[in-house]
Amino acid sequence: MNIYGIMAIYKFEMARTKRTLVQSIVAPVITTSLYFIVFGAAIGSRIDQVSGISYGAFIVPGLIMLNLLTHSISNASFGIYFPKFVGTVYEMLSAPVSTLEVVLGYVGAAASKAVILGIIILITANFFIDLQIAHPVMMMVFILLTAISFSLFGFILGIWADNFEKLSIVPMLLVTPLVFLGGSFYSTDMLPQPWQTISHFNPVLYLVSGLRWSFYEISEVSVMLSLASILIFMFACLGVVYYLFKTGYKLRS
Amino acid sequence: MNSDEKPILRIKGLNKFYSGGFQALKDINLDINKGEIVALLGPNGAGKTTLISVVCGIVNPSSGTVTVDGNDIIKDFRKTRSIIGLVPQELTTDSFETVFSTLAFSRGLFGKPPSPTYIEKVLRSLSLWDKKDDMIMTLSGGMKRRVLIAKALSHEPTVLFLDEPTAGVDVNLRKDMWEIVRELKAEGVTIILTTHYIEEAEEIADRVGVINNGEIILMEDKDKLMAKLGKKQLILDLCDQLSAVPQSMADYKLELSDNGMQLVYTFTAQGDRTGITALMDDLKLAGIAFRDLNTTQSSLEEIFVNLVEESS
Numbered sequence: 346m347n348i349y350g351i352m353a354i355y356k357f358e359m360a361r362t363k364r365t366l367v368q369s370i371v372a373p374v375i376t377t378s379l380y381f382i383v384f385g386a387a388i389g390s391r392i393d394q395v396s397g398i399s400y401g402a403f404i405v406p407g408l409i410m411l412n413l414l415t416h417s418i419s420n421a422s423f424g425i426y427f428p429k430f431v432g433t434v435y436e437m438l439s440a441p442v443s444t445l446e447v448v449l450g451y452v453g454a455a456a457s458k459a460v461i462l463g464i465i466i467l468i469t470a471n472f473f474i475d476l477q478i479a480h481p482v483m484m485m486v487f488i489l490l491t492a493i494s495f496s497l498f499g500f501i502l503g504i505w506a507d508n509f510e511k512l513s514i515v516p517m518l519l520v521t522p523l524v525f526l527g528g529s530f531y532s533t534d535m536l537p538q539p540w541q542t543i544s545h546f547n548p549v550l551y552l553v554s555g556l557r558w559s560f561y562e563i564s565e566v567s568v569m570l571s572l573a574s575i576l577i578f579m580f581a582c583l584g585v586v587y588y589l590f591k592t593g594y595k596l597r598s
Numbered sequence: 599m600n601s602d603e604k605p606i607l608r609i610k611g612l613n614k615f616y617s618g619g620f621q622a623l624k625d626i627n628l629d630i631n632k633g634e635i636v637a638l639l640g641p642n643g644a645g646k647t648t649l650i651s652v653v654c655g656i657v658n659p660s661s662g663t664v665t666v667d668g669n670d671i672i673k674d675f676r677k678t679r680s681i682i683g684l685v686p687q688e689l690t691t692d693s694f695e696t697v698f699s700t701l702a703f704s705r706g707l708f709g710k711p712p713s714p715t716y717i718e719k720v721l722r723s724l725s726l727w728d729k730k731d732d733m734i735m736t737l738s739g740g741m742k743r744r745v746l747i748a749k750a751l752s753h754e755p756t757v758l759f760l761d762e763p764t765a766g767v768d769v770n771l772r773k774d775m776w777e778i779v780r781e782l783k784a785e786g787v788t789i790i791l792t793t794h795y796i797e798e799a800e801e802i803a804d805r806v807g808v809i810n811n812g813e814i815i816l817m818e819d820k821d822k823l824m825a826k827l828g829k830k831q832l833i834l835d836l837c838d839q840l841s842a843v844p845q846s847m848a849d850y851k852l853e854l855s856d857n858g859m860q861l862v863y864t865f866t867a868q869g870d871r872t873g874i875t876a877l878m879d880d881l882k883l884a885g886i887a888f889r890d891l892n893t894t895q896s897s898l899e900e901i902f903v904n905l906v907e908e909s910s
């Protein structure tokens with residue numbers, strides 16, 4: 346195992362964030378605050394309660410999920426796309442690092458950043474509402490698994506993409522809609538049929554539901570189902586990543 | 599060549615087809631010994647970069663085997679890649695990293711524990727020490743090239759590939775570079791470089807290879823090559839115009855210049871007997887006097903151009 350190699354990639358990726366520290370911390374704090382002002386205070390004051398809890402509290406897990414997903418994907422996809430784009434990827438390809446080590450470096454860094462972001466949002470949320478976390482360990486499990494899985498997904502996206510448009514189209518056209526339609530900001534039982542049923546085909550619903558359960562013990566699907574679906578997604582991504590490197594797909598000609 | 603020593607790099611039956619079906623390398627067979635400096639020459643698109651890229655692990659071979667220090671580049675990629683350093687042809691560097699951190703990154707990537715003292719040594723040898731905290735994007739092109747060389751040396755490789763290291767480089771850096779190459783050779787590092795400047799190959803290489811259309815059309819000790827293929831010419835400036843080479847001297851295959859004032863005698867430099875003495879005697883007999891004479895030797899460049907023309 347090339348530990349120094351993994352550390353080099355990890356540190357490189359984390360340093361990229363350090364250079365844009367303001368953007369990486371201030372931006373999510375501001376957007377989270379906006380969500381609480383608009384949805385929590387303004388609109389939430391007229392909704393009063395969803396599934397027995399205040400609307401402001403209800404959207405916290407959804408908000409964390411939204412940020413985890415988008416940032417995991419963008420961090421990991423940019424991380425690997427950029428060296429390809431500028432040509433510096435030659436060094437990684439000629440280095441004694443295995444697939445696993447490259448993935449650990451890039452995905453580890455992207456996931457770390459996403460988890461830090463999740464915690465920042467949690468702290469910000471605490472200023473607006475009185476947060477209660479019923480199962481903190483399970484919360485961390487969900488946050489970690491989501492960050493890792495979607496960083497893997499982002500990594501695949503970054504390898505697949507051969508231009509900037511492809512890189513941004515998937516988060517925009519796929520991930521954002523799925524998050525918004527996955528019950529991040531409402532309970533799907535507020536929807537009329539057939540949308541309720543259709544919603545259950547949305548994988549993000551299972552993530553949001555699981556994370557929300559760890560906070561308030563309310564969920565739309567069973568927690569085990571949530572856990573299983575995120576694990577299945579994670580292993581599917583791992584399989585794809587393994588295949589990509591095995592064949593040198595789009596990296597080695 | 600020292601036959602009882604195992605070659606550090608052995609390439610056997612290597613073929614490379616790119617995805618479009620284009621064959622960039624055709625049945626390459628090549629042995630390179632430890633501590634050699636080998637220069638690869640060849641026109642644009644000959645396959646030099648492709649060959650290097652296969653050995654370094656950037657391009658997948660289509661068939662054939664490559665071993666570095668006895669290890670297969672695919673099965674034992676960790677062993678082979680950790681002893682190889684590569685300076686790529688293209689100037690590709692990160693922009694926002696500092697010079698020092700990019701070297702630390704390279705060293706780590708290649709599995710070596712951090713060593714600020716070693717990195718300092720490399721940076722000093724390339725006159726980069728005072729730039730160590732500068733962002734790479736603020737450096738000039740030649741400085742970036744130095745950074746790439748420094749990166750390639752950061753993990754103390756024993757086999758170094760330099761893909762056109764002197765493209766766009768000024769005289770000073772070129773001198774520095776050859777100085778470093780000689781030092782590395784003295785430390786036992788094997789160096790394989792590609793270049794379009796034949797004087798460079800002539801100056802620095804122990805062996806010279808010529809690639810054309812994906813084939814190695816020549817691989818020879820530089821000195822032997824120069825001797826074997828190097829033609830010498832004796833040029834005689836005549837006192838009196840000559841209308842034709844006298845019949846009595848037909849054996850020498852002399853060429854007469856258009857104005858009839860010069861005779862050119864071509865001979866190979868390697869033979870013991872060049873025939874010059876006999877030629878002089880015969881000239882005297884024929885009553886041909888000359889004012890001046892000089893000899894020229896064909897350079898590697900001419901050899902190279904002739905070879906490539908023959909093979910295509």
Ligand SMILES: Nc1ncnc2c1ncn2[C@@H]1O[C@H](COP(=O)(O)OP(=O)(O)OP(=O)(O)O)[C@@H](O)[C@H]1O
Pocket residue numbers: 598616617618620622640641642643644645646647648649687
């Ligand atoms: N990724 C690729 N896909 C398809 N063809 C390629 C690829 N890379 C190189 N080639 C082709 O392979 C041939 C050899 O290219 P290579 O870069 O090895 O040449 P070279 O000898 O290094 O040339 P130069 O002196 O210009 O650097 C060229 O015809 C080139 O167009």
Ligand SMILES: [Mg+2]
Pocket residue numbers: 646647648687761
């Ligand atoms: Mg080239």
